Amino acid sequence: MTALEIYTERHAIRKEANDIKDELISWRRFLHQHPELAFEEENTKQFIQKKLKEFGIESKILAKTGVVALLTGKEQGPTIALRADMDALPIQEENNVPYVSTIPGKGHMCGHDAHIAMLLGAAKILSKKNIEKGNVKFIFQPAEEIGGGAKALIEEGVLDNPAVDAILGLHVYPKLETGKITSEHGISCAACDFFEVEIHSEGGHGAHPHLTVDPITTAAEVISSLQHIVSREIDPLSSAVVTIGQIHGGSANNIIPSTVKFSGTVRTLDPEVRKTMEERIDRITKGVTQAHRACYQLNYQYLFPSVTHNESLIPILEKTAKDVLGEGKLTYSKPSMGGEDFSFYTEKVPGITFRLGTGNEAKGTTYSLHHPKFDVDEDALEIGTALIAKFTLNYLSNS
């Protein structure tokens, strides 16, 4: 392509997204004002279905509150899926904006309102394109925050009929300025698991510790020893996190309680390391509690695997970034130890995600995700929309 052709290409898709800028903002603001938590996205679901219908796209409900729609091309070809998550968080919004959340204690503080608006925008643009070959599957996914939505959709067949050949996801990112995006080679997000330990004994009087077993001192040693997993057992070139986020036990200064409970999260990048973590936690807890004559119970929950990007989709993302944003706007980052249930899709089909810059100091949109003052620079909405639409067209014309 000549420089002029590249410029024209960029101009065309940016213009199409810019033409619907006001709609994107109004959709996002409506959703922002009416946040709904995981698997409760009833109004959100209806809103999405209504908009898709206006664009002439039929949709169906999966996983209670998920919306799935298909746009078919003239000829048979590959199917690309585009995913937006839908749920809000149990956070009281602290922004002073006209579109502030109207539901006490609930807010779109992770930007999923923007994700929905941008995917709807891409659906509107793509619905007018008369796609030559292949299909586009729009997946509006409930319950990302609690990690259940992607799994439920897959169990109900979201990746089948027609079978999905590739999937794209994105997340707004306030730490990157508007107009830029970032992605990762290989692993993008960590596997996320939870665990809970209960240490018990008979309890007794605080003045007579020798007549009982103390679960508090035992729990303190177990917690310290669990930190040896990352510092002494895992290859320093691999990555793992063991965080204890809660500890509960005791009721008075002079009582030795009968139980102490603590719980935490384990994050790993390498699936092989992930498989070993439950055994390590169990072995250490068993050894330390036995040494101090206490009993224990471990409840280990596997939540979601790591998100792994498919290398074959990197050139398409690079071309898309160049087409929409120009040179040098896509950078690569290190994987995040945060979790994202997009991993359930990338376990089954080739997938890729990118983070969309929404940070703007002057507009106050640099608060981190899940912060009560988190907000999105709305100029990023048309950029995200253009990127999703262009990635889709690039993928379908490439295959």
Ligand code: NI
């Ligand atoms: Ni999120």
